[in-house]
Each structure stands twice: as C-alpha cells, then as structure tokens.
Amino acid sequence: MKKLSMLIAATLGSIAMTAQAQEAPAYENWVGGFAxxxxxxxxxxxxxxxxxxxxxxxxxxxxxxDPSWAVRFELGRVLLDNSNGYNDDGTQVGADVMYFFEEDAAYLFSGLREQSLDSESYRMLSAGLGKHWELSDNLRLITEIATYYDFGQRYKDYSAKLGLAYVFGNVSSTPTSQPDSDGDGVYDAVDRCPSSPAGTSVDATGCNIDMDGDGVNNAQDQCPSTAAGTSVDARGCAIKDTDNDGVVDSKDECANTPSSDKVDALGCSVFEKEEVSVELDILFANNSSVISNADSARIQNFVDFMNRYPNTQAVVEGHSSSVGSAEYNQFLSEKRAKTVRQLLIDDYGIDADRLEAQGFGESQLKDTSNTAEAHRINRRIEVKVTALVETKATR
Structure with missing residues (x-):
C-alpha cells in the first residue's frame, strides 16, 4: 500500500507541473497496451x-x-499475491467514460469492471485520473491511477497504470503559435489594426479600446467618431446644450432660455423677489382741501403703479401746518386725505377697498420752523405704496 501511495503522489505531481506546459493534440481513436x-x-x-x-x-x-469526451474498453490480466501462501490470478474487463480537460492537460474516467479471479468474480465501479503524454504525432505515453469499489462485498482496490498508445483517425499536431506583428496580444489573422503603437490598450479586434479618446470604450461607444475635447455622455455621444445655459438638452425643461438669465437645475430662469414702490405728495393752499392740480403727471404715475400691481393697498395720509388750533388742523388733515382718496376713486377708477384715508393733523410736521415756507410744505397729503415683484436673475 505504501508503494501505491508513493506512485499516486508522483503521478499527480507530474500532471500538475505539466498541465500548463504541454499541449496534447486532438485525436479520434487509440489502441494501447499497459502494465x-x-x-x-x-x-x-x-x-x-x-x-x-x-x-x-x-x-x-x-x-x-469530441475534444472533451471519449469511451474506452479494456481487457487485462491480474496476478495477485496472497498472504495465505498461494496466488490468485484472473482476467479483468471493463469500459469507461472519459472526460478530457482543456488542452488535454489530464482526464477523468469512470466506468465498470468485471474481475474474475481463480476463486471468485467481482463487479466493481471504477474511477480515476490519467494523462496521455505526447511522444510523437501518433504515440502517447499512458499514466493513470484508479480506484475500484465492489458492489457486493464493498471491497476497495487501487491500481496504477503505465502504458503506450497508438493514436489514429483525425490526428493534429500541436498548433504552432500565430503571428502577432504589433505585439498587442491579438493575432494578425483577426487584428483589424495591425500597427497599434506599443503599450496601447486594445479590444478583441486589436484596435485602440477608445478610438476617439472620449473615455468611452468602443464596445459601448455609439458615436465612435466624436471630435476631440467634446463632452460626451455614457453612450459616447456629444452632450447637447442648445441654449448654452449649462443644462444639457436631455434635462432642460425650459429650452431657449436667454443667455443672460440665471437658470436652475432644470434649465429654467431663476426669479428673485424685488421691492418696488411709488410715492405721491400733494400740497394744499392755506386752510384749504381743494386739489389744484388733479390731473398732474405725478397723480397719473401713482395711478399707473396701482393698476400694474392690483394686489396693493394704500393709506392716504393727510397733514396740516401748525397754524391754528390742533383740533381744527386734525379735521383739516382728514378732509384733505378724504378728498384725495375720493379723487382716485372717482376720476381714476381705483377700487375703494384698496384706499384708506387717515388724518394726522399737525403731529408729523416736515418742517418745524415757524415760517411761511415751513407752513406751505406742511400743508400736504402723502401716499406711499410698496409691492414685491419677481424679476429674472442675471448671470
């Protein structure tokens, strides 16, 4: 048993060391003898x-x-020693199915054996590992190890084989290496770019793996002739931005945005809120609430603002000078505010709900000096309206 173990180890080691180094040719049939x-x-x-x-x-x-599968038939003679002082000998016949690894590095087999010794017959399952070593185009050295399992008595036998086989039928020699002129790893026979510069990464056809240099491999590049420097998408096609707003067309929900507009991630113009306002000042004569210039451009400008921003509201503030009693001045300031409010409603069509009149008398003097000019500018109404509007942000 010790001799068998050493032989098995040697056979496995030889197969492992030469599996990559030796290429066995393909062949159809063989006949051989063995010890x-x-x-x-x-x-x-x-x-x-x-x-x-x-x-x-x-x-x-x-x-x-085929290159991977074969069947084999075997006829042999076995001569066995017996510890009881006599020898058993007999015949052994069998058949195996064989599987050859790539490049015939080795083969596995399994089948049946019928062993007939002097005193008994045994039917056994066989399994093992072997290799055909190429000696010439038609000669192979056979090495093989096997184990046998008896179906009836569950005996386990082992064997090691050394033989010589003659192969016939379709026999091909070890293929010669194919030329690769540019050394890119692709044989000239299939190399579509046989002059690739040394060090160039190539695809299965021997061509630069990224012909147009856009960073997308040829296999995925649907636009293989993109101009140098062009920004491309995952398909290798140019990224289009028709309105040049920095958002590609495929994601731009607002095409043709003006180039001056600031845009968001969807390519649409960004709007910012801005405060706009208008003021109206009207002066009155002494002790009067009569509007002397009811059709002035300043009033029209105020009305235009109110019409442009219809959601705005205004407070018409009436004021007086400090001449006279405070009670009278309060009355007069209210009358002045109401007069202007009614003018805007009646003559200019402003909705009454948007206007409020309020008098402040002499409590908010613009000029506190006791002069004729101070009294003139204090006899007034003031209106200020403010609105928030959205304007386009610029780049």
Missing amino acids: QYYNADGAKGEPSGGLDDGRGFGGELGFRF
Missing part, C-alpha cells in the same frame, strides 16, 4: 481473504467523439 500495479483489499479473496499487492497487464481501445 499495471494492483493493490487489492486485504479482506478480499476466498476462502479467508488475504489478497495483497500484485501486478497486471492488458490492452485498451478508445474512441474520442
């Missing part, structure tokens, strides 16, 4: 067991129907 080291289960053998190491020899015939 065999055979180790039988110690409990096997009639009448009292005791079978031990032995040897064998035989022949095999194989048929390979």
